[in-house]
Amino acid sequence: MRVVIRIGGSVIASPPKPELIKRYAEIIRNLRAQGHELVIIVGGGAIARQFIQLAKQMSLKEPEQDEIAISVSRLFAQMMALKLGGLDWKTIPTSIDAVSKALKERGTVVMGGLKPGMTTDTVAALVASEINAQFIVKATDQDGVYTKDPRTYPDAVKLDALSFDELDSFLEEDKHKAGIHQILDPEAVRVLKKERIQTIIVNGLKPENIIAAINGKKVGTLIK
Ligand code: UTP
Numbered sequence: 563m564r565v566v567i568r569i570g571g572s573v574i575a576s577p578p579k580p581e582l583i584k585r586y587a588e589i590i591r592n593l594r595a596q597g598h599e600l601v602i603i604v605g606g607g608a609i610a611r612q613f614i615q616l617a618k619q620m621s622l623k624e625p626e627q628d629e630i631a632i633s634v635s636r637l638f639a640q641m642m643a644l645k646l647g648g649l650d651w652k653t654i655p656t657s658i659d660a661v662s663k664a665l666k667e668r669g670t671v672v673m674g675g676l677k678p679g680m681t682t683d684t685v686a687a688l689v690a691s692e693i694n695a696q697f698i699v700k701a702t703d704q705d706g707v708y709t710k711d712p713r714t715y716p717d718a719v720k721l722d723a724l725s726f727d728e729l730d731s732f733l734e735e736d737k738h739k740a741g742i743h744q745i746l747d748p749e750a751v752r753v754l755k756k757e758r759i760q761t762i763i764v765n766g767l768k769p770e771n772i773i774a775a776i777n778g779k780k781v782g783t784l785i786k
Pocket of ligand 1: 571573607610632680682683
């Protein structure tokens, strides 16, 4: 199967979790050995946002701040790539073309952000569309999509499945509900909906969830 795995900075980078990154590398190696083709896209999380703050204090412009955040995401991508393939894998692709090429050569690509003005969610959507991925697994720090932000509302209920239209209506209903808002950024949703790419949201703090999702087990929330 061809799958895009989007690992949140909230999972591996905030704070940095070396053991978990190692574990991910192991899981990805195993999935590859089973014949899957994988693009792993990691976010920069809180550290990226700290660097954005630094860049702001230097009066760097917004696209310049974004470039700094992209570098942070690539740094985490590089750590995982080195663990997977050693120094041969040290170069992190910086364009969609480079991703396609590396995927053809190696069957596994690890990357971070691509260009200013988006998030790694949108990068995941664009890459998935380009390589015709069967679906995206997004590893986050929640068990899936909830009716409300589970961190604030104890009565929030986890949804097993929902459509992109339903997700849209959540976003429209209350733009300020952090839990929902952060599930996927709106631009990513637009691309996924247009290209009809399914996305499974799972808790990435338990990386076995990624294996379960790829093996078709019921886990997290399926958005289709
Ligand atoms: P991330 O995608 O790393 O977001 O982008 P995040 O929500 O902090 O990470 P997760 O969900 O925990 O993984 C962080 C910032 O980096 C810039 C943007 O400023 C974005 O808000 N960025 C990232 C880009 O400009 N382009 C990219 O392709 C990726």
